[in-house]
Amino acid sequence: MLFALPFSFLPPDWPWFYQQLTSSSRVFGAIIVSMGCVLSFGTMLSFGLKKAFGLETSSLVRSSVYNISRNPQIVGGWFMVIGISVQFPSFHSIAWVVASIIVFHLMVLSEEEHLIDVFGTKYKEYAVQVPRYLFFF
Incomplete structure (x- = not known):
């Protein structure tokens, strides 16, 4: 289903509107998608599905990928x-990228x-130590 999603927003094949795909862009895109799937679903x-969906909030998780990013799923x-x-x-697709960045950021806030x-204070300390997304961002 994930690979069918782009067809819902792609325009007709107008030369001035749509860039022809090369095999290298397809492979590179597939690698990026695969990395995203591994990061999000992994x-x-x-993390545990209950915690991932906010059903269990007994402790703040700071291990594994959560040492690098506070929002690795995003x-x-x-x-x-x-x-x-x-x-x-x-x-x-550019509009889709921009919209997802805005929506995901609002969700994170x-x-x-x-x-x-x-x-409380535990999360504030964690937020100071670990970036919201990656590196300095």
Whole structure:
């Protein structure tokens, strides 16, 4: 299903609107999508599905990938969106990337408010030590 998603926003094959795909862009895009899947779904499975969906909030997880990013599932989601956009480049795919960045960021901001309410100072200390997404960002 994930690979069928781009077809929902791709325009007709107009030469001025849609760049022809090369095999290298398809392979590169597939690698990025695969990295995103491993990061997102691997994190969810290692984290535990109850915690991944906010059903269990007994402790703050700071191990594994959560030492590098506070939101590895979101980073993985961005990799998937960007990878599909590399595979199927168009103006629509660029809009999809921008929209996903905005929506995911707003989601993270609301989640952080909740985590501050639940964990208080522990989460604030964690937020100072670990970047929201990756590296300095």
